[in-house]
Amino acid sequence: MMYYSRLRMLGVMALCLLSVLLCLPNFMKDPFPRWLPWHQVHLGLDLRGGSFLLLQVDLKALEKDRLQSLEHQIRQALVAEGLGYVGMQANPASAEVSFDLRAPSERAGVLKTLNALTQDVSHEFDISISPEGHVVVRLRHEALVARAREAVTRSIEIVRRRIDSTGALDPTIARQGEDRIIVELPGISDPERIKALLGTTAHMTFHLLAPNPTQEVPGATMLPTQDGRKLAVLDPVEVDGADLADANATMSDGKWAVHLKFDTKGAEDFARITTANVGKPFAIVLDGRVITYPVINSPITAGQGEISGNFSAQSAADLAVLLRAGALPAPLTVVEQRSIGPSLGEASIRAGLLSLGTGFLLVVTFMLLFYGRFGFYADIALLVNLIMILAVLSLFEATLTLPGMAGILLTLGMAVDANILINERIREEVRLGRKPLQALQTGFERATGTIIDSNATAFLAHVMLFVFGTGPVKNFALTITIGIGTTLFTTLVLSRMLIIRWYAHTRPQKLPV
Numbered sequence: 001m002m003y004y005s006r007l008r009m010l011g012v013m014a015l016c017l018l019s020v021l022l023c024l025p026n027f028m029k030d031p032f033p034r035w036l037p038w039h040q041v042h043l044g045l046d047l048r049g050g051s052f053l054l055l056q057v058d059l060k061a062l063e064k065d066r067l068q069s070l071e072h073q074i075r076q077a078l079v080a081e082g083l084g085y086v087g088m089q090a091n092p093a094s095a096e097v098s099f100d101l102r103a104p105s106e107r108a109g110v111l112k113t114l115n116a117l118t119q120d121v122s123h124e125f126d127i128s129i130s131p132e133g134h135v136v137v138r139l140r141h142e143a144l145v146a147r148a149r150e151a152v153t154r155s156i157e158i159v160r161r162r163i164d165s166t167g168a169l170d171p172t173i174a175r176q177g178e179d180r181i182i183v184e185l186p187g188i189s190d191p192e193r194i195k196a197l198l199g200t201t202a203h204m205t206f207h208l209l210a211p212n213p214t215q216e217v218p219g220a221t222m223l224p225t226q227d228g229r230k231l232a233v234l235d236p237v238e239v240d241g242a243d244l245a246d247a248n249a250t251m252s253d254g255k256w257a258v259h260l261k262f263d264t265k266g267a268e269d270f271a272r273i274t275t276a277n278v279g280k281p282f283a284i285v286l287d288g289r290v291i292t293y294p295v296i297n298s299p300i301t302a303g304q305g306e307i308s309g310n311f312s313a314q315s316a317a318d319l320a321v322l323l324r325a326g327a328l329p330a331p332l333t334v335v336e337q338r339s340i341g342p343s344l345g346e347a348s349i350r351a352g353l354l355s356l357g358t359g360f361l362l363v364v365t366f367m368l369l370f371y372g373r374f375g376f377y378a379d380i381a382l383l384v385n386l387i388m389i390l391a392v393l394s395l396f397e398a399t400l401t402l403p404g405m406a407g408i409l410l411t412l413g414m415a416v417d418a419n420i421l422i423n424e425r426i427r428e429e430v431r432l433g434r435k436p437l438q439a440l441q442t443g444f445e446r447a448t449g450t451i452i453d454s455n456a457t458a459f460l461a462h463v464m465l466f467v468f469g470t471g472p473v474k475n476f477a478l479t480i481t482i483g484i485g486t487t488l489f490t491t492l493v494l495s496r497m498l499i500i501r502w503y504a505h506t507r508p509q510k511l512p513v
Contacts (some may be wrong), residue, residue: 004497012497015489016384022391031468042170043186044401044475047349049505054336055198057155057179059148062330064137064140065093066147069135070125071097072235077117083109085135094500095144097420101133148179151329156181159332161325162197170399179334186399193318201287201331202322204241206273207233209281209293223283225290233283233290238273239266241286245303247323249316256311258319260304267303275299286319352405358384363416371423373512377498381490385415388477388486403476411483414458418491422447424511436511440503444496450492459484 004012023039045052067090074097078085084102091098101107107129114137118125124143129135156173159181163171172184188194210220210232220232243266250259262270274282274296283293284307292307311319363382367375389408393400424444434442462484465477 002220004500009497009501010374010391012493016387016494019384019388019391022394024388026394038396039394039397041390042397043349044170044399044404044472045172045184045186045402046402047352049184050081050184050190050339051194051383052336052338053183053185053194053198053334054176055159055181055183055332056335057148057152057181058149058177058333060092062148062151063095063144064090066139067092067095067097070139073117074099074114074137076432077113078110081109081113083113085110094138095141096136096138098134098136101129101135104133107133133399152179152181154329155332158325158328159183159198162321163194165321165325165442166194166197169192172399181332184500193314195334195337196319197318198332200322201328202241202325203327204244204284204286204323205237206239206241206270207236207283207285208238208273208277209283210234213293214469223285223288223290225293231283231290231293233285240284241323241327243269244323247320249311249313249320250306252306252308255308256313256316258307258311258316258323260307260323262303262305264303267301270303270305271299271301275301352402356405356409360412363412367416367419370409371420371513374423374426374499377421377495377502378416378423380498381419382412382415384494385483385490386412388490389483392482392486393479398478399475400479401472401475405470406480407476407479408483411480411487414455414483415487415491416490418447418451418455418487419495421450422491422495423513426511430511430513436508439501440499444492448492452488455484455488 022037022039025038029409042048071088071090075085083106086100088097090096101110111127111129114127114135114478118137124147124445126138126140126142127136128138141311152175156175160171160173163173163183163185168185168188172182172185174182174200176182183194183198185194210217211234216222216232220234222230223233224230239262243263244260245263245266246261248259250257254258278296278298281293281295284291294308307319360382364379367382369375369377371378386408389411392398422443425447426439429439429442430436459481462477462480466474466481469477
């Protein structure tokens, strides 16, 4: 127990030296030595400044879209079967689509058509027909809840893709409650572009225009264009933006445009519709607005297209990002927005470093005053502990926030407790009249079990906090979890090695503790 081989000591010293080298990138601008992995600790929103957005998923719009889609499907299905209806309408308030039968004799046919239409999603709907011939297709509450939950999950994933495409470092994207999403963007001082990116649903569809685009006709919808006009766009979706495989901003004839590439299904649909409609305009619709409506000059069979318009470099790049990330299942509304300036971040860093430095100095002084030489060794172990925590955080390029700094300070306190426990055990052995070497060995043995037990329970608690926590809580748990590992090493290995080396060189008759 009280013997360290030369190889073991070299291993401990090598690990401490490696920790120092891994910390260097946080205090130097250029890599030195260049063979080192150049990883740094990133500062969180509260230290670096940035933007905070609280988004809310518009679940009412999701429900409304679902009912409108159902209404459209029912109309098409009944017409295809030669069945009639009277006064069909979707009512979001009651989550139902209702209509009256054209004739009582069509009751069985309508019921059969509706059952076939909802066969794959029969768990979502209840179908009823009154004796008077009033038909109601109602969306079940359980189905609404499940669809809303799925929409929020998909929204988080799409928001993450859009944020990642902007190159933002260390964004925090987390769910809050049933329908809200928290987005924290360290280093992003202007949230307006991010708001525009996240506030766009980006549902793109391709439609043919009505024969006379300026007149409203059945089966077409008047949609606004970028120049303020309105055009009659035929309702059937010829190609869906969900079939896009890639999108990039590009220059075409000296102007910015967005180049599109479709997957196999999209390419087939694109080839079919452009082959059958040469010479006709083809509208590209994004979120209910016609972006452009070029004339099809020839069949497009390569599965690639281009959106031209009054794009700037930034707007073309943003549109490409939106299309690549996919459409949101429901609109997002910004509920809360905060910008944390760099000056506030610097003030937070100063306050954090001041508290960390002051706390560290007080602990060092306390240990020196109460335990003398052994307190000095404990202080060395404490300093190495701090370096090793920063080294691990740097290695994984973790994000450090104010709660994370609080976690480091708390870890140092736990490390001091462990050293105090060891020193007190050694004191007890000295008081019992043990010889120095025996007092050291027994003191360490008695303290080791207690230190491991207490740190093991704290480790498990903070691992759970890390797994189930979010944002600042997660960062707090991360630093403490790392700190527990480094505390065990510096307290039970490094501190013991220093004391043993001192004892081997001096062979004292009395321990200075």
